[in-house]
Amino acid sequence: MSGKVGGARDAVLARITGALADRPIAPEVPRAYRLGGDLEPGHPELVELLVDRLVDYRATVIRAGDDVVAAIEQVLPEAPVRHAPGLPEDWLPAGSEPDSPAVDPRDLDSVGAVVTGSVVAVAETGSIVLDHSPLCGRRALTLVPDMHVCVVRHRDVVATVPEALRRVDPTGPLTFISGPSATSDIELTRVEGVHGPRTLVVVLVEGG
């Protein structure tokens, strides 16, 4: 632990205290911005807005009827499929194996697609949040394979970013996903599909 005692730590803290010798007052933060939308989570208009945003990001959107498994299976490739260990039984595609912590994350490179749940989605920004619980799987699971099939329950669709942040636990790892991986680094032309999954399929489920 470099610079812990009497070293850099104390020096930097002393510098900061010295620099703030004018004793600035921390202002109250005005939170006049919207803390939530007008619609209840899962309202059909919110779901429509989410779909619009996801399509804009070039994600594939499937509205599942009663048969969620069939909706998922129609997009899965021939290559091996894995799913998050806590995926509910009635979302489980045939032939898929649960992810296990014993598997080296690097070996997920040979997996063709992965199926996970999600904890909350933001309609206005088209963002889906994974909390890496058994429902969403560890982080590498939704990163290394080339296709991510992500199930979003209508009741988890909120309007705004503040609503979403209130619903998740910041002490565990979180991933906010807004469309497939993309870059705009070449002449600011957007290209989908760089290092993360190049195909993002969002399956919308009414019940669950």
Add this chain to the structure above:
Amino acid sequence: MTTFLGMPGPPADATSELRGSVPFPVAAEAGLTNSRLRRNLSKATGTIRAKRAAVVAEVADWEELREAGRAIKEAALARLPELLVELEEQVEARGGVVHWARDASEANAIVVDLVRAKGVDEVVKVKSMATQEINLNDALEAAGIRAIETDLAELIVQLADDRPSHILVPAIHRGRAEIRQIFLEAMPGLDPGTLTDDPRQLAEAARAYLREAFLRARVAVSGANFGVVETGTLTVVESEGNGRMCLTLPETLITVMGIEKVIPTWRDLEVFLQLLPRSSTGERMNPYTSTWSGVQPGDGPAEFHLILLDNGRTRVLADPAGRSALHCIRCSACLNVCPVYERAGGHAYGSVYPGPIGAILTPQLTGLTGDSVNDSLPYASSLCGACEEVCPVKIPIPEQLVRLRAEHVEAYASAHRIPSGEAAAMRTASWIMGDATRFARAGRSARLGRKGIRSGRAIVPLPPPLSGWSSSRDLPALPEETFREWWARTRGGERR
């Protein structure tokens, strides 16, 4: 004029990538005369300006978000010592290790030691302004450690042995044809017969090139966009997934973060996750945002190190009128709207922080001496004010530019016993204008200069130091009579 009330910390050290070799006006010549660079920049900044404007316009509470963002940053700086100590506690309570670095050299040494302790000679890197600022890659190379930049634009810059020219898109000065050429020369196995300059194909080439590096890497180095104090949560906002790869796959993660990046509460993040993507890439949300707090057993790195970096920040902090430069969230919106940046290009600023924010942040980090190349940066602006309009945290950039110009004049005067040409001219002007008779006489004599100006240029070039003013400016045509003469003749138009 020096406004420091507190005791300023020392400036950023010489290792830092914050100084060019020549002042801005000299460096800008290269950009101004490079037509390809001008074309690339104008196309790219034009595209991003339009995207940003469209997605900002759809947010009804944008101004309220900006006001909240500004206040959160101001409040965080006011409470900085206690917030950093609490962040340290939170990160360590969750299995992370916190290090402190007074300057670039110290931060680099910590990273080198950590990498060596892992026994590896290669690290993968997430794009980070802090590690660019401290010139980490050179320090690693000197220690025999190869740093692989994994952001596409950073990779382009690295492979071309070039320097970044933009905060968000470091290779903004490169067009697609140039990037194709760079890849063909640097990436083994690419077929010049089939690789076109289609951005899709170029991105695919980068994916294949880096995939192997991600899978074998054991140590990653990142920066952080925000450090949430109350939960010890670090945040990386990105697009490509290279950030997720680096934050997830290697066993050891080292994050270098400037001390000004702290925000007190998790709730504060809701403001910045709305402000940053729309201001930066012009998207409603960036594809990937990762947050983590310490280490998570069975998920991601088993070892996490956070390095808190000063490197001149406490110097900026000591000036109450200048410390708002530390509010910057590195979105680069001010670069994209700046007419000076668009024409001169990022390299002209000589610092990893170019554009309007760079023009106020860089000289404050390194110090204005009266003779430093960075003394020219506060003048790299037409003061049009577009930067302040778009800044998501409302940094008063034009006001700070003017203040830093005044500070530079003072620093120059105290560094030199003879006054500058400008100071001498101002003193003379003050003497003339302080007396009505002298002023009237001066106005009449100025008329003698009328014949010397044609089409805005002096017929006979003015000698130094006057040429310093006239060489880059048109001279106005002088009228037949002075205002005082006109007034005496007409009484303000009453008598004709």
